[in-house]
Amino acid sequence: MAEGLRERKKRQTKQHISDVATGLFMERGFDAVTIAEIAEAAEVSVNTVYNYFPAKEDLFVDREEEVVDRPSRLVRERAAGRSAAQALMDQLRQDIRERHPYVGLTEGYERFRQVIVESPTLMARLFAIQGQTVHRLGATLREEAAADPRDPTPEFIAHQLIGLQNAVLRSIIRGLAEGGGVDEVAEDALRNVGVMESLLSDTVLNYAVKNTP
Structure with a gap:
């Protein structure tokens, strides 16, 4: 079954947030980075981050x-x-x-x-x-x-x-x-x-x- 537009956009958003978070973690360390900083860098709301990643560590171990x-x-x-x-x-x-x-x-x-x-x-x-x-x-x-x-x-x-x-x-x-x-x-x-x-x-x-x- 082909992936719909909505599903594709959600997948892309999730991957984008994960990529941004990983970059920040690599640069500054996991504990030094806040969810608010990740949201700002990814240009999404804090709630959006939590919608995709219920816990902060989920951003690091997304696989x-x-x-x-x-x-x-x-x-x-x-x-x-x-x-x-x-x-x-x-x-x-x-x-x-x-x-x-x-x-x-x-x-x-x-x-x-x-x-x-x-x-x-x-x-x-x-x-x-x-x-x-x-x-x-x-x-x-x-x-x-x-x-x-x-x-x-x-x-x-x-x-x-x-x-x-x-x-x-x-x-x-x-x-x-x-x-x-x-x-x-x-x-x-x-x-x-x-x-x-x-x-x-x-x-x-x-x-x-x-x-x-």
């Missing part, structure tokens, strides 16, 4: 749903014969090779990370997002593996897989902070993925293999 659902989506869309772990590890390697923003190997990411670290509000939101991601992946694994409702395995595996990804992302942040070049840090990250993958049990590596149609 939260996409981030939370991404691991689950990758598992749901995995190829036949691939396990959940293989689907996530394959994508992680691809993200690193392509220098995807998801793994922090893009220009300006260090400032983005710094803004988060300097704000207790954003740090709390980040932890909440990580928790939601694990919870949703656990539910997806349970469905994909047709696991018994009382079986804790899907949740435990979700924790391991998301934890592995987070550990690799932290190694990238650390490498860049220590002055490593993007290419060098990316190669180290790919090796780290291999090391961490080797530490996973056969149960985790072969969980929820997708049946061939």
